[in-house]
Amino acid sequence: MMRSSRLGVGVIGAGRVGPVIGAALAGAGHAVVGITGGSDPDRVEAILPGVPVLDATEVARRSELVVIAVPSAELPGLVQGLADVGAWQIGQLVLHTDPSYGFGVLAPAASKGAIPLALHPAITFTGTSIDVRQLVDAHAAVAAPAAVLPIAQALAVELGCEPVVIAEEDRAAYAEAIATATEFSRSIVAQSTALLAQAGVVNPGSYLATLVHSTIDQALTAAGRGAAEDGLNSLG
Template identity: 45%
Template sequence: MSAPSRPRPAAPLGAVAPSGAYSSATSRLTVGVVGTGRVGAVLGAALVAAGHRVVAASGGAGASRARAALLLPGTPNRTAASVARSATDLLLLAVPDDALAGVVAGLAGAGALQPGQVVAHTSGAHGLAVLAPAVAVGARPLALHPAMTFTGTPDDLSRLAGISYGVTAPAGLRVLAARLVADLGGVPEWVGEVDRPLYHAALAHGANHLVTLVNEAADRLRDAGVAQPEKVLGPLLGAALTNALSLGDDALTGPVSRGDAGTVRRHLDRLAATAPESVPAYLVLARRTADRAIAAGRLRPRDAEPLLDVLGRAQQQLDVLGRAQQQLDVPDRAPRQVAA
């Protein structure tokens, strides 16, 4: 099934009027980027490609400066406050989640933010509340998170085509936000303020944990003597991902979905002997897979009983080992006798 076509704007986004409408006086935004990490530098370059003007950027580390020089050539590297003062239309904050609140408060406290200026951040975990200090001085808040993994190279620009952006915006900025996302080549997914942590947890669980899972599988293949695990995993995992996205739980295959308790027991025995650090994750995912297979009707409850027994016994053994390790790690708090 081919993907549906994505609408693109007929013209670049115009300057932002105080009411949130578009001014016809100019065809491009004056933009500043605070944080030229992997996300900020790429989105800045995408805005330039869409016809907007990035007048300044802020990046402290050597890698950030090099990335800005590559993706935003000729753009002055200034302090965050200077960038904010220069960005009369849009200030893009692409800083780590835990640093965002401090950056916003610092810019507001320094008088660097302007009434009517749109202050947008790229954090998936945060919504509009983190921008409260900017709103207090008259700026307008926007949460604009690209649902994509970034390398911080020009290759990322082609990957932006058609991706989704998790957007949280006040009613007066929804039109602007939609046009801005369209200029970036994406499609908005409107996320409520209270749902931002859940939205971000879903993306992190799917994308970040996928990397861990793939690397775990590759390591275990190497343990089994496979010299190039990526050649084994590439076609298999590519098909599994495609099937999961199109079929949901109907894409489940393998020993858990069939209730093959003996196979799973042998998996656990060999993992415990070869890579015990992989056992807890295998157990958790196998149990969750079994639950989903049962709920989807892929595995009958009575056929699942031997499998669930294997998983339960393995979890009990793991818990016993964990408690024993905790006891070993607890220092001896008994009073020591002093030799006479």
């Protein structure tokens, strides 16, 4: 559906997420027309070579699809501010990548005729081209008004992800699950490597790699099996 219509994509947010999403969409055949400035222009240039650096208002005005990848605390104010200056356009796609919000946070854009979409790929972004490969076969939480939900799902597929619909009322639980998985994993690995270093292990990260990966793989397999069994039980 989306491949047949090449979109002009603008990216607001030049941190770890925005440039990668832009690069993945470019790989799917869309054209990145602009990105806002960031603290590491060399990294952004490496991922999106030759893409013009513009302010947020100009990015919104030039783009058919606007990808917003800014910190959670900045998202509501940014969307409202761009509405206040008349940057949003009728029929324009506006997509944010924050796990904490559904499409409701984009209401100021929707009130101007834009189409609100929420899409959060469930990966830990490094801000490099490695992430584009990580997107393939990852899952992505999507949300949008029912009439345009297929657009959010199609964009997730174009990124290489499997779309999973998360209802607006479930967004807080989703965000907590993502935060728990990432923060707890980092914390446990940090504690374990520190203890191994104390015990005299020279390269504790390498020492733990196979153990941690195999343990997580087993836990995920067990979780998947449990979910499948719960589904069968509910059918019975």
